[in-house]
Amino acid sequence: MDSLFQAAILLGVLFLLLGLGVWVGVALLIAGLVVFLLFTSTPVDAIYATTMWAASANWTLTALPLFIWMGEILYRTRLAEDLFSGLAPWLGRLPGGLAHVNVAGCGVFAAVSGSSAATTATIGKISLPELSNRGYDDRLSIGSLAGSGTLGLLIPPSVVMIVYGVAAQVSINRLFIAGVVPGLMLMAMFSSYIIFWSLMNRQAMPPPEARVPLGERLRRMRLLIPVVGLIVCVIGSIYAGIATATEAAALGVLGALMIAALSRSLTLSAFTEALTGATRTSAMIGFILLGAAFLTSAMSFSGLPADLAQIISGSGLSTYGLIAVLTIFFILLGCFLDGISIVVLTTSVVLPSVIAAGIDPIWFGIYLIIVVEMAQITPPLGFNLFVIQGLTGRSIVEITRMVTPFFFLLVLAVVLLTLFPVIATGLVELSY
């Protein structure tokens, strides 16, 4: 009972501060401070300073700003336009037509940007007008965009995965490899649903696209091919064990700069904007990670995770039961917290108990990321819903109705992942 009381105080302080609008990083620091002062008798200022230094001067974490920078560079090229015109001729004749461009486009852009809001906004800005001009049903185009936009978190190299890996002290390389199959699986599920929907609603579908000759198809992909090549090289070098995540990221930046230069979008102002944008985003994420590191250390000093793990195992809840409870908890959290904050809160408060319950931290990372993706499109407060509201001017209720089938596809993905953990862990075991 005592440790439950401590946990309640901790969560109370945390949610009070977050509700007041205190910055997430600061709220985590204060929560850590409260745990230290109330439940331990350790000299807290020395631990604060050593934690700040150890957590910020962290070689593994250097992959984070570099991948963010790579995304910022490619974001400022004509990539998004090329994604649509390059993919359309290949996918336009499938049942469901250009709606598949949303899935494939988001898949490619997600690999580049690692942010689901940016993925949804960038792809949607190009694809939604094109789709509605051609007479596609909004339910299909908006729903598939919102669903596929969430791929940004799962398809490596993903920023959220690096955050999880650093905060949970799990190998980032392994996480990246573990995310490949679930990411492709989700893309396949989204595309299958689009095919299914379009076959059921033939009258709502516009006529298929005209055939485009092969030469023209290739010409339209001129920016797409090098970018996909770069992603394959980055992920491939990690998969093959040639490069660490940081080295792959540094080469990714170099490659992105070359692609930008070749496509003549590398001006001095674009370079500076990308670099300062990347610096500020990494400082923002870095600060949240520092807060999480301090809270994690406070938690381990207090012995709270071990107590909570004992309570969980004593409650007779099965692993599946635990996963179900956590899923609901995360979706509720997602109503007012962003993905990165959910991930760091989980790693510092929940993860030690989860590991004590015998769950593989790599698998848990992939699971957590898919659940956070669900949270991004859960009404009334999903980040991606707001992005689409901004793009289309539709009401949240309407958008929610269009997104619902894709939300359930994500639920199905979580169920599959839970029943068959090998979906995430299989490729990792193969390559190690």
Added chain:
Amino acid sequence: MSKTTQSASREEPAPRWRLCAQARRTMVLSRWIYTGCGALAAVTLCSIAVLIVAQIALRLVGQQIPSADDFAAWALSASIFLALPATLIHGDHIRVTSVRSRIPEPYGRGVDILASLIACAMLVWGSIALFDFVQESYLYNDVSIGLVSVPLWIPQLAMVVGSILFAVAMAERVVRMVLNLPVEITDPNSSATEI
């Protein structure tokens, strides 16, 4: 902007207005300092990429930069901490606004000021702890344990400077909100990585 403040100044007594102007001049200067630190952070971030690419290239010809991993890690620490104040004034640090947006004025402004005060108190305490830590590291002459042994206070200095400036920027935010001055610079071109 300047128009509204001028009309406000006419109604206020002179001494307070002078104080205001003084504070404002200081705050214009401080924004330059945050921006300069942010630029330094960007250069540091760039140097991480250069360092790692150079390390890979040298490894191909069978050579290496001694302690390159340490230098990259220190550069990251410097880059994060030095960019904190600039990130704050651009409004890029994440906070939960969904509850705040439901609070009616003038209470909402009060909550904003309270949140900034709480953050400021935390950051001041943290900066003192970091300062003591680095001072000790300097006095006891802690050095890194890699191939190249560097006195650790040198890379740790950026952490202290960044943390202190972050606390100052947070205090400035409180002052700005009390004086009804704009708190954040919003530029329309920076939506690339809203996570």
